[in-house]
Amino acid sequence: MLQLAELDELHLDAYESSKLYKERTKRWHDKHIQRCEFKEGELVLLFNFRLKLFPGKLKSRWSVPFHVTKVFPYGFVEIWSEGSGTFKVNGQSLKHYRAGIPVQGNQVYKLSLPSSY
Template sequence: MDWSVKLDDTLWAYRTIYKTPIGTTPFLLVYGKSCHLPVELKHKAYWAIQTLNFDLKAAGEKRLLQLNELDEIKQDAYENAMIFKDKTKRWHDRCIARKKIKERGLVLLFNSRLKLFLGKLKSRWSEPFKVMQVFPHGAVEIWSETLGAFKVNGQRLKPYFQGEPIEKGANCVFGNPPDRQ
């Protein structure tokens, strides 16, 4: 009910937590320094006044150095984000199962819109489709008599094998083993 009261604390926590992809905190990227608690800020302000003693030239030089340092921090965060994205992409690509889909072959199409509770045991793979064309970027053009030709992502397809079903006792897994001589 009172989410607006806790919003400031939530944003403060989010902005001050270390983020792995960028290798720093969002606060450091914006302000160029690590965050401090409000109690620490009062002490730091007093220390800064004593150190600089209102010397405008020294304060200006220090501010230029801080701006240059902030640019370096932002560049490091950009590089860390690129490294993180590359690692994530390599991990994702390694987990993708490559499928051999041949033109003029038959495939089944995964129906992601089928809800689980409409029929728990109902297959989520649609009728066999004929592969018309396989594109190099992963798209596949398929055709059926009812729907015609259309393109889909190759990850939504699996090969369809036609043939006679295996008999129950053929592999000795089900039923009785074959007679021994």
């Protein structure tokens, strides 16, 4: 009977330890989530989940820029593009599109062979 009582006590200790570990892990995960808020008219990129089925490891997993048409509560966003039309997606699969700075003029660099040749 004492061994059964000790076994139950070990079981309860393991359960409590597991519960504390899960709480700490959840707290750490929630702290590192980046919340993105989208506004109507912004440009966003959509993450392509299906790309891993196709070869090409250097291919970008982010689709062409979409326009945000409406923002719903609880993270849903309605986006639009000419090719695919309007549809709703989860806001976690979107990121803000930032256009690059245009290059002012062309610069030409002439390369020469190293002196050892």
